[in-house]
Amino acid sequence: MFHKMHQKATILVAPSLTNSSCTHPRYLQITFFSALTPGDVVQAVIVLFITIGVLGANMLLILVINSRKYSKYIHSQPRYLLTSLASNDFAMGLFVTPFAIIPSLRHCWPYGELVCQIQALLRGAISQQSAVILICMAMDRYLCMLYPARYHKHSSKKGCVALISMTWIMSVTLFSILVLPHSGFYFNSTGMVACEPFYNRASTRILVACGFYFPTTMILMYCYGSAFHVNKLRLKKTSRGDILTNNQLEHVTPSTHIEKLMTQERRLSTTASRTMAAMSLGFIVLVTPWTIQEVVAACTGTRAPPSLDFLATWLALSNSFWNPFLYWLLNNHFRRVSREILFNKFSCKNGPESKQRDCFQSFQHQPHCCSNMDGVSGHTQGCDFDGLSEKYWGEILERTLSSSSLHALQRTYVHPCMETCNGIQEMRVFDTTTPDL
Template structure:
């Protein structure tokens, strides 16, 4: 028995345009009800929050002060995610403010088509970036030496560019043909991609949600589980202190690096969890509406849609909430120039005194460590984590001078421990 496929036709944009005769008597303020006012206010606040939060995130994680607290690869991924969210706040959500108040589309057909294209492409690209972040953290926590040896800035940028081109191409095929977009007055209050078949709508919603959710849960769940077992097996129950630089300082540095990687991964896992929680209601609504051939109630459609779009604001907020160094540097960048600024001479004096205190094994990090380039990341961590480097270290002990073996071993390990801790503290205080 053959079932006929129902082909849907997108509603004509002219019927929803503000130039239509039935909207001539609808002013922007006159006749504005409480529901329209609340909707417009929600859209405006989400747009403003998305713009400010993501702009701050991009400026801070790419600043010189924060460069020593993050690898180049996670920094590029976070910058790409924040750039996508910033583009959402610039080119998509602002165009929904007036339609949410008036109930019609005032910007013309071309703007509607471009907005529908960006709405789908940016959302899909953000999901792909979350997947890349999860795989990045998975490799960093399970294979740290190999990760820092083979991670490449150019490779990361190439992957981000390729996924962005694929997302834009996919939605261009869907949206650019005539009838591939429409004005949604109840949910988005703006233009969205239109699917001529219910099966395509279900496939788009499930393809956006389920692969992303499964990969995120597997990567972070496996990484945390294996890392927890590794910490227990290695006996990393305490973090190395500056007074414990002895013969086992290398092992303690390994434990410290794993704990710092875990903290960074927890922050990104929280962002991924926020995505899952916020997008789930919208996905369920899309699947149910496509299967039943009906529309959700206007209020429910609006809440589910804008709850999913608010994920662009919660990503930088969660990063700010769970990252102490990010909060501190954000405050310094925002308020440091207006108050509590130190003279140049005092800053230079503090830098020199802090540097000398580090040379003597003190607790303070020197300002000169801020200039340590990220290109030494791979060398530092490979030397710290590699078992072959430990064997080379032991062989060097046997080929030393004419001092006693025990005294030479203790002295060299102590100096090497202080030197290694200086470099690692400068490079990996937080990811």
Template sequence: MMRSIGNKGTLMVAPALQNSSCSHSRYGPSGPPISIGGLAQAAFILTLSIGILAANLLLIIVINTRRYSKYIHSQPRYLLTSLASNDLAIGLLVTPFGVLPAVYQCWPYSDIVCQIQALLRGALTQQSAVILVCMAVDRYTCMLHPVKYHKHSTKKCLLQGCMALLSLTLIASLTVFSALVLPRGGYYFNLSGLAACDPFYRRPSLRILAACFFYFPTTMMLMYCYGSAFHVNKLRLKRTVCSVVGVPEDLAGTTIEKLVAHERRLSRSASRTMAAMSLGFIVMVTPWTIQEVVVACTGSKMPPALDFMITWLALSNSFWNPFLYWLLNNHFRRISRELFVSKIFCCRKKPTNPPSTSVSMHCCSTGASIPLPVPANRADFEGMSEKHWGEILERTVSSNSLQAMQRVYPPPPPPATLPRRTHQ
């Protein structure tokens, strides 16, 4: 619905939410009808919501465990945790509210819920783009200035500054969309696309500006940062560009080279994974941006099925981010599988002596111990504590080393009187 306001152009008016309410009088006592297409849309939304929640919750848990800390630096871990937390909020506060409206093809909740839904829909998606840009800048700094990055990345002040920056951007996004959504007529029920409430732009120019500001600066920063980082990494592949802090001077050069190679490997792995996540964002959001610009410029409407597919393709980026991280990181897959077995199935491995070739698995449900053979070449030495390594060294010194010393320095012969006493 629109109205002309003279020389100022055309002012759009949001459709009344009460006309889209499930309690409208046109539905009668039997309520709104249910269609097969609505059930299919609701099943898709519910499946995607569960996938977003499960995938991002797994990412948050695994990358913050002690076992995974040696495969990632502190700053990328914080940024990935922030992105996963933001996507988790989308899967918890935005996407599930589209299930019932998709089934009944009307809005079953109150006016305030619609307002909050539209506010979170705009602010959280914008915050995801900001976090992706911060991740790209972090990788750019790591690959182009590795010495300074590894020297300052572990400082608390830098992490606190990153936290403050993300908090300020989130507050700014909430403030902007609150000014847009909270006034009357700033939101509407988007049945054909989101199947929930969306921010409403009174002018087509505002709609184009919002879509372009969300897409183009983010895409340009991602492409520039990752393009420059990988180009410089390719040129410096055979040069030592990282410095190891805290290494004693008497260490051999091979040890330093191994540590530098390990740092390079971690940086390349993190950069490759974050670049794939950024590429996924560009692929998923591009059709939605084109649709927003075309609809705002032409004043037309997209077909409902196509609008639904494009809108939810953009929202599915919250699921593809942790999936791409799982797909491209074998350490993450291994630790996730171990946590899944130990926590979900309530099973834990009891520690045994290192030379043993079997372990005892104790399940909470039965309380029985089941011996399982473990190949020697696949033994997990990462989880051993310093106590186990001390026992190994102690046994080695007490058995092999002492026997070798006895062979080199044989004991003195017994006294001559000892055999006579034994003979008597």
């Protein structure tokens, strides 16, 4: 018994980075092309595409949600949280993943010990900070949908920035303690194909993996599940005929007016909550294989096969790309503003001023869903795809995170074109007071 306990408490030693450096004699004797295999090329291409996708998608997300055109569709608090998450993912694509391209081809570390140490620190701190931001987003949506009056009264920009700063400092401090010692990092030639934090005890490795995954998953599932469940109960009490038009607003009392506006804003905030819930669900799906692998490897004292280790690790890292992609896929306003910004930047900026003005005006006068509501043409001019996909993706997501029956989908079905246009009209009613979340 004592011998087994002694084995569990064994302190591990990190592999020497000198033996994995590209300046080591055993790597100098091997030419680059002679040691290259098709598997190495595939790995390098995967790393390259993930890096480009992470940088491009998160840059677009940061630019759009902080633009003036999109400011009326989102409150400052979720905007700061989304910007922080996108900034973390952008930093991951800028300072971590690109350094794995050359090592995936040469199977050695060419950048030196200091770069390896910094990369290991950022790898751990950014991942942990992103998980904390997802928790903050889930709690923000929970409070907004369950206690909207208190949420709008007590939400603060300074408090949100202070919370983000504090969590970032805590994440960096934690991994600085783990990584900054000389034996706190190593070159992982099979999974990350770059430098990662090294834990001298198996228990520490299990604790870090479980602390990163399980609390985050439980909080996300509870917050979004409770929020969607309560929102469903509230929507059942309000019929579809309660949606106001501009003409109806003139004939309601002030108390009814406020109540209707709160109902409308609750409906519109559901879209933002679905989008953030989808990002959280993507985190759970993508990180689960990596967490299982870490726990099994630490418990058994073995290593996973190189191909499986690589796929599990980079599947988890690809979460930095899927976050903005899911936000684009499930948010109709974000897609529209993104198209406008990209169209203005790349299509209307070239040429004389008169041509730019005509180009911008032609884009503004393109037919939209609401311009064809008098007939069936609105359904056949492309608007149905955006509304339909957003509607049903949201329904699938809510059924994943909360309990509801199949009959709820039939009772709440509305023509997607009508729902999208109603959402735009409703938002315009209280655009100057409380924008959509």
